Amino acid sequence: MKKTRQNSTAAEAAFLKRKRPVKKKNGKKEGKEEGIITPLIEKYWFQRYSLFSKYDEGIKMDEEGWYSVTPEEIAIRHAEKCGGDGLVIDCFSGVGGNAIQFARLCTFVVAIDIDPQKVNMAFNNAKVYGVEDYIDFIVGDFLMLAPSLKGDVVFLSPPWGGPSYKRIESFTMDLLKPKDGYSIFQAAQRITPKIIMFLPRNVNLNQVEELSWLSSPPLSIELELNYLEGNFKGITVCFGSSACSSVL
Numbered sequence: 033m034k035k036t037r038q039n040s041t042a043a044e045a046a047f048l049k050r051k052r053p054v055k056k057k058n059g060k061k062e063g064k065e066e067g068i069i070t071p072l073i074e075k076y077w078f079q080r081y082s083l084f085s086k087y088d089e090g091i092k093m094d095e096e097g098w099y100s101v102t103p104e105e106i107a108i109r110h111a112e113k114c115g116g117d118g119l120v121i122d123c124f125s126g127v128g129g130n131a132i133q134f135a136r137l138c139t140f141v142v143a144i145d146i147d148p149q150k151v152n153m154a155f156n157n158a159k160v161y162g163v164e165d166y167i168d169f170i171v172g173d174f175l176m177l178a179p180s181l182k183g184d185v186v187f188l189s190p191p192w193g194g195p196s197y198k199r200i201e202s203f204t205m206d207l208l209k210p211k212d213g214y215s216i217f218q219a220a221q222r223i224t225p226k227i228i229m230f231l232p233r234n235v236n237l238n239q240v241e242e243l244s245w246l247s248s249p250p251l252s253i254e255l256e257l258n259y260l261e262g263n264f265k266g267i268t269v270c271f272g273s274s275a276c277s278s279v280l
Contacts, residue, residue: 118184
């Protein structure tokens with residue numbers, strides 16, 4: 033499969049420039065990221081190397097990317113669950129955290145995001161990791177594209193609605209974006225029964241189980257709790273595959 037992006041643009045070339053060190057003056061961060069590190073994402077900035085171990089080599093993120101990208105260690109776990117071969121479709125790829133790790137361990141990746149800026153950043157970040165030739169980047173709406181897609185594994189990490197999701201006692205499927213979790217899951221099912229979902233730590237597990245019943249016969253389901261440095265970050269759910277290690 034050919035890459036959809038054949039030529040580098042001036043913007044892409046700019047993405048590859050190494051970031052200047054961020055310094056502090058009068059308690060404020062200065063340097064290339066000044067005006068980008070907002071109060072909302074400051075705590076994520078301090079975790080930047082857990083998000084991308086090669087952060088200092090030119091990684092780019094927008095505000096949403098800071099709080100929505102999958103931490104690298106967890107993204108590697110997701111890639112390991114693919115079995116090391118086949119075509120993976122990353123349906124909400126954002127700035128590329130998961131797509132990069134899929135490309136490192138699997139054969140090929142189709143990375144889809146509706147935001148052109150995020151796709152440009154994901155392309156840049158894939159270059160930092162040297163895996164851009166193994167990813168097809170697509171700007172588009174997964175739900176619209178799904179009927180025309182083919183793949184061996186579908187990865188779903190739809191937006192959780194921002195950091196405020198943590199204040200919800202039981203995160204339900206209707207809170208996922210851009211559409212409820214049932215609709216997103218059914219769209220993925222039409223591509224392949226092998227689906228991996230990354231969901232909030234407070235997700236309603238009864239509703240997660242209900243997703244498996246959308247198939248006839250119901251899909252097998254396995255769950256893994258994902259921790260990073262002792263902190264509970266999310267739940268990975270594998271459908272139609274025995275790749276996950278069940279911990280519940």
